Amino acid sequence: MKKKIIAGIAAGIMLASSTVGLVGLPNPFTGNLQAAAATKQQLKPFGKYKKTITYTIGKSTPGIPKLPKGSTYEKNAYTKYLKQLLNIQNKDSFEAETGDSYNQKVSMAVASSDLPDIMSVDLNTLRELVANNEIQDLSSVYKSSTTPYIKAMYNSYHGRALKEATFNGKLMAMPSTQNANVPTMLWIRQDWLDKLGLKAPKTVDQLQQVLQAFVQRDPGNNGKGNTIGLALSKSVGGEYGGLFVADSLFSIYNSYPRQWIKQNGKVVYGSTTNQTKQGLAKLASWYQKGLIDPQMAVRDSIESLIISGKAGAFFGPWWSGDYPINSALQKDPKADWKPYIISKTGNGKISAYTQDPDSEFYVVKKGYAHPEILPKIVSALSDRLVRKDKNYKPVVDFVQGGYDGGKPINVLVNFDNATAQMYKNLQATVDGKKDPKTLTLDDTTSYNAIKTYLKDPKNAPVNAKSSYWSRMLGAKLMATTKVKNVDSLYFGQTKSMQLKWSNLQKLEDEAFLQIVTGQKPVSYFKTFVRQWHQQGGTQITKEVSQAVK
Amino acid sequence: MHKNKGRTGQLAYHFMMAPGMIFLVIFSFVPMLGIVMAFENYVPAQGIFGSKWVGLANFQYMLQIPDSWNILRNTVIIALGKIIFGTIVPIIFALLLNEIRLKWAKKTMQTIVYLPNFLSWAVVAAIVINVFDYTGPINNFLTGLGMHPIMFLASNHWFRKIMIGTDVWKNFGYGAIVYLAALTGIDPGLYEASAMDGANRFKQLLHVTLPGILPTIMLISALNLGNILNAGFDQIYALYNPIVYETGDVIDTYVYRVGLLGQQYSFATAIGLLKSVVSFVLLISANKLSIKFANMRIF
Numbered sequence: 001m002k003k004k005i006i007a008g009i010a011a012g013i014m015l016a017s018s019t020v021g022l023v024g025l026p027n028p029f030t031g032n033l034q035a036a037a038a039t040k041q042q043l044k045p046f047g048k049y050k051k052t053i054t055y056t057i058g059k060s061t062p063g064i065p066k067l068p069k070g071s072t073y074e075k076n077a078y079t080k081y082l083k084q085l086l087n088i089q090n091k092d093s094f095e096a097e098t099g100d101s102y103n104q105k106v107s108m109a110v111a112s113s114d115l116p117d118i119m120s121v122d123l124n125t126l127r128e129l130v131a132n133n134e135i136q137d138l139s140s141v142y143k144s145s146t147t148p149y150i151k152a153m154y155n156s157y158h159g160r161a162l163k164e165a166t167f168n169g170k171l172m173a174m175p176s177t178q179n180a181n182v183p184t185m186l187w188i189r190q191d192w193l194d195k196l197g198l199k200a201p202k203t204v205d206q207l208q209q210v211l212q213a214f215v216q217r218d219p220g221n222n223g224k225g226n227t228i229g230l231a232l233s234k235s236v237g238g239e240y241g242g243l244f245v246a247d248s249l250f251s252i253y254n255s256y257p258r259q260w261i262k263q264n265g266k267v268v269y270g271s272t273t274n275q276t277k278q279g280l281a282k283l284a285s286w287y288q289k290g291l292i293d294p295q296m297a298v299r300d301s302i303e304s305l306i307i308s309g310k311a312g313a314f315f316g317p318w319w320s321g322d323y324p325i326n327s328a329l330q331k332d333p334k335a336d337w338k339p340y341i342i343s344k345t346g347n348g349k350i351s352a353y354t355q356d357p358d359s360e361f362y363v364v365k366k367g368y369a370h371p372e373i374l375p376k377i378v379s380a381l382s383d384r385l386v387r388k389d390k391n392y393k394p395v396v397d398f399v400q401g402g403y404d405g406g407k408p409i410n411v412l413v414n415f416d417n418a419t420a421q422m423y424k425n426l427q428a429t430v431d432g433k434k435d436p437k438t439l440t441l442d443d444t445t446s447y448n449a450i451k452t453y454l455k456d457p458k459n460a461p462v463n464a465k466s467s468y469w470s471r472m473l474g475a476k477l478m479a480t481t482k483v484k485n486v487d488s489l490y491f492g493q494t495k496s497m498q499l500k501w502s503n504l505q506k507l508e509d510e511a512f513l514q515i516v517t518g519q520k521p522v523s524y525f526k527t528f529v530r531q532w533h534q535q536g537g538t539q540i541t542k543e544v545s546q547a548v549k
Numbered sequence: 550m551h552k553n554k555g556r557t558g559q560l561a562y563h564f565m566m567a568p569g570m571i572f573l574v575i576f577s578f579v580p581m582l583g584i585v586m587a588f589e590n591y592v593p594a595q596g597i598f599g600s601k602w603v604g605l606a607n608f609q610y611m612l613q614i615p616d617s618w619n620i621l622r623n624t625v626i627i628a629l630g631k632i633i634f635g636t637i638v639p640i641i642f643a644l645l646l647n648e649i650r651l652k653w654a655k656k657t658m659q660t661i662v663y664l665p666n667f668l669s670w671a672v673v674a675a676i677v678i679n680v681f682d683y684t685g686p687i688n689n690f691l692t693g694l695g696m697h698p699i700m701f702l703a704s705n706h707w708f709r710k711i712m713i714g715t716d717v718w719k720n721f722g723y724g725a726i727v728y729l730a731a732l733t734g735i736d737p738g739l740y741e742a743s744a745m746d747g748a749n750r751f752k753q754l755l756h757v758t759l760p761g762i763l764p765t766i767m768l769i770s771a772l773n774l775g776n777i778l779n780a781g782f783d784q785i786y787a788l789y790n791p792i793v794y795e796t797g798d799v800i801d802t803y804v805y806r807v808g809l810l811g812q813q814y815s816f817a818t819a820i821g822l823l824k825s826v827v828s829f830v831l832l833i834s835a836n837k838l839s840i841k842f843a844n845m846r847i848f
Contacts, residue, residue, distance in 0.1 A: 103810070104809070104810065107809050107810055107812060108809070110593060110812070111593055111809060111812075111814065112593070113593050124812070125812070128592075128812065131592070132592055132593065132595060226684070234790060234791060294683060294700065295682070295683050295700060295703075297700070297702075297703035297790050297791070297792045298678065298700065298702045298703050298790055300678070498813065499610060499813060499816060500610075501811070502806065502807045502810075502811035502813060503614055503616060503807070506616070506791075506794060506806070509791040509794075510791045510792070510794050510795070512791075513790070513791045513792050514791075514792055517703065517792060519703075519705070519792055531615075535614060535615075
């Protein structure tokens with residue numbers, strides 16, 4: 001008898017320890033422990049609290065930790081500013097690097113129903129949180145506690161920006177807006193081009209020749225076989241305005257991977273089109289010739305290739321000068337990166353898909369007594385601090401020191417045409433047509449850096465250089481390049497996607513990477529498309545067509 | 550009087566066992582309620598009792614996607630490889646180490662091979678990535694011999710072998726300790742007797758040492774059978790990439806990606822449950838077999 005019991009227990013242990021059951025027992029401690037709601041005075045955008053209000057956040061931190069020495073994400077120039085202005089203080093429930101690690105933390109928080117008071121989530125998670133009634137309606141606090149300037153920025157998207165965060169007429173989140181950020185451009189080592197006596201590439205074929213020359217002639221003295229032509233991300237393409245993805249190349253073939261687009265009057269998934277096959281075939285041929293990072297499939301940090309001076313080119317957005325090129329310059333001040341536009345015929349005319357106007361959504365946990373704190377922080381950091389208080393010393397020092405990641409809540413709100421406008425303002429100021437005093441904090445900082453750069457371009461300090469490259473070269477290309485917009489139609493999740501999308505994405509990631517790295521021939525694309533349709537793609541395409549009608 | 554004393558004595562033991570039992574109930578039994586999620590469309594906020602019941606829908610979908618078989622195959626192959634080599638290598642190592650007469654050399658070596666066991670896979674993975682890098686020592690050696698460098702971790706041919714190999718490397722020191730302990734339990738009189746009968750060292754190994762540690766080997770292999778579907782999450786998660794999903798994606802990594810990152814809690818639980826059931830059946834049959842053939846109970 002006893003033996004049986006022991007056997008039972010032992011079996012239980014085995015079963016339990018090998019069960020990967022994800023348990024989500026309701027948490028009894030999520031009640032409302034906060035004090036009474038805010039007064040009318042405190043609901044004003046800059047209304048200060050008598051007692052310090054503490055709020056917990058999920059903090060997403062920048063890729064390379066760049067806080068000044070002695071600062072933490074809970075105690076730095078920005079948190080000090082918020083404390084002084086509003087008497088509020090953040091406490092970080094978790095801190096994780098932006099991207100996968102942060103998303104994983106959010107998934108964990110959602111799965112365990114243990115949310116911080118304020119955090120940023122993606123669209124799918126937002127929908128889930130709304131459906132599950134876990135976050136607050138922000139409609140009234142948005143009205144009462146947001147400044148007109150912030151509202152004007154949200155409104156510059158003609159209602160698109162807040163639409164995604166609105167459910168049944170209720171505003172459930174404050175989104176970070178994504179002002180237009182295309183086209184991404186080709187960033188290339190100008191010093192390598194010069195050394196080899198090559199012209200900057202304008203077409204795909206010219207780019208191929210340049211990459212070939214980089215790899216064969218090793219202008220960076222990396223040693224034979226160590227120079228990498230093009231640095232490319234594992235995801236290959238389909239990240240709007242993304243770093244290290246080849247969207248600029250795909251768009252030349254009229255391919256828009258991972259986007260729902262209209263083709264010949266029908267809604268199709270961009271990854272399954274013949275045009276995408278052409279783009280992949282080109283990349284595969286480059287990979288085979290050794291022009292693309294041979295270790296792209298297992299490369300953890302592509303930045304390290306740029307920083308160590310091994311790679312000669314990559315596709316990236318206008319701000320690539322600030323990251324990762326800034327870090328590359330710190331290692332090697334001679335690394336001279338310049339942005340160019342690659343187009344089909346070399347005339348500089350390109351196409352690009354449009355994006356979701358919102359990149360992330362800041363939500364407030366249900367039951368938190370001070371939901372107004374979110375619009376107040378946005379108003380403080382994206383309005384007052386960059387305009388009225390733009391000379392606030394600690395933050396000025398922070399920004400000019402090239403530091404990043406200080407804002408506890410980084411809701412990025414901007415006008416839709418912000419980047420092009422920024423370039424135009426800066427250019428006008430440099431030309432003496434605009435008073436430097438009228439610039440915002442960020443632009444003033446950039447303007448000072450640009451001035452420093454223009455005095456002595458060759459020996460300018462790193463931050464001045466990278467600032468000039470991003471804002472005067474990268475942003476200029478954005479402002480001046482002719483772009484034909486292809487509308488990306490759908491960003492949400494349909495019913496069938498819930499169960500089947502992960503699997504289809506896996507199929508897609510696998511196929512893209514295998515085709516590019518030559519593990520599967522280009523003809524495998526057909527098999528991939530067939531499998532994609534069989535395993536739910538057809539049904540999902542139907543649902544998306546319905547949804548965008 | 551006597552009887553009473555016995556009972557109080559037992560009570561003390563029960564108290565000593567209590568913390569462990571409470572731990573077991575809280576962390577192993579209570580979470581098993583989560584299995585219900587496999588039959589629901591689980592939504593965290595609605596909780597286990599509020600979510601919609603969908604019956605076997607999650608299991609049906611699991612059988613539909615071709616990935617399921619692929620993942621099951623990967624899991625079994627990798628886990629079997631780890632169990633087989635993870636048993637043989639430590640035994641051989643323990644036997645060899647046992648033959649060393651210099652005590653300090655024996656101890657030092659034992660400690661050194663035991664070291665990697667303490668490192669987390671995140672650390673070991675970084676080492677593995679560097680060793681198998683395009684410009685790492687192994688590929689340098691290969692190119693030195695005039696061969697082409699191989700991208701080991703992005704090769705469906707090599708990935709499983711590397712998973713098994715590195716896992717054995719990391720853990721064999723620990724396994725060896727168990728066998729070394731078993732070796733010390735063998736009566737030295739047996740060795741003397743066999744030497745008297747003219748057995749050389751090899752014959753002694755064959756006829757005294759191996760039979761001596763056989764029960765330990767049996768026990769450990771049988772217990773390992775329960776792990777046949779545990780191919781090692783941390784290791785594979787730290788080392789895989791989309792190219793080797795084909796050969797390297799195992800149940801645990803799939804459940805993690807789909808379940809937690811893809812937020813399909815129910816589907817992931819269904820897969821996890823199936824895994825547990827298979828492990829359970831295997832363990833029971835291992836016990837039955839071991840009773841029948843070796844006359845030994847695991848439990």
